[in-house]
Amino acid sequence: MEYKLFDEYITLQALLKELSIIHSGGAIKGFLAKNTVLFNGEDEKRRGKKLRYGDVITIPSEELEITIVAPTTNEIEEHQKAAAEKARVAAIVKKMNQDNKKKQKAHSSKESNKTKRTPVRFPGT
Template sequence: MDYKLFDDYITLQALLKETGIIQSGGAIKGYLANNTVLFNGEDEKRRGKKLRLGDKVELPKEGITITLIQPNEKELEQHQLDLAEKKRVADLVKKMNKDKQKPTRQDNTKTQTGKQPKKPVRFPGM
C-alpha cells in the first residue's frame, strides 16, 4: 500500500490512524505492545516516530506494507486548495462567533448560566 505524504513527516501513530489500522490515537500503545511493527526492517515501538518519504512500515501479522511516497503535482495543488478552503471556513466561523451579540438581560429571565437574576430583598410586613 502506498501512502502519499503531503508534509515533511507523519508520526507512526497518525499513519496507522489515517490508514484505518487503528481506530483511535489511544489504541496505539496497546497495538504496539501486542503487534510487531517494522520500520525500514527494524522493530519499532515508538508511537511518535517520524516517518518521511521513502520509509516503509511493515505489519507482518496483517501482511501489510506501507510505503510513503510523494504525491504528484495535481494532488499537491488539490491539497493546497483544500487547506486554503479549510482556513477560509475556520476564519469565517471565527468572525461570525465574534460578531454575535450577547443576549440582553431582562428581569425575571434566566441568564446564560441558567441562574435567575437576583431580586431585591423584601422584608415581611412591608
C-alpha cells in the first residue's frame, strides 16, 4: 500500500490512525505493545516516530506494508484546493456559530427580565 505524504513528515501514530488501523490516538500504545511494527525493517516502538518519503512501515500481523511516497504536482494542487475549501467552510461555520450565540444571549436576557420572579417576602420572617 502506498501513502501519499503532503507534509514534510507524519508521525507513526497519525499514520496508523489516518489509515484506520487504530481507532483512536490513545490506542497506539496498546497496539505497539501487542503488535510488531517494522520501520524500514527494524522494530519500532515509538508512537511519535517521524515518517518521511521513502520510508516503509511493515505490520506482519496485519500482513500490511505501507510505503510513504511523494504526491504528484496535480495531487498537491488538489490537496491545497481541498484544504483551502475546508478552511473557508470552517470560517463560515465559526461566524455562524458566533452570530447564533449572540442572538441567543440577547434573546435570553430579554426573557429572563420578563419571567424573573422574586420570592414573596412576609414581614417579620
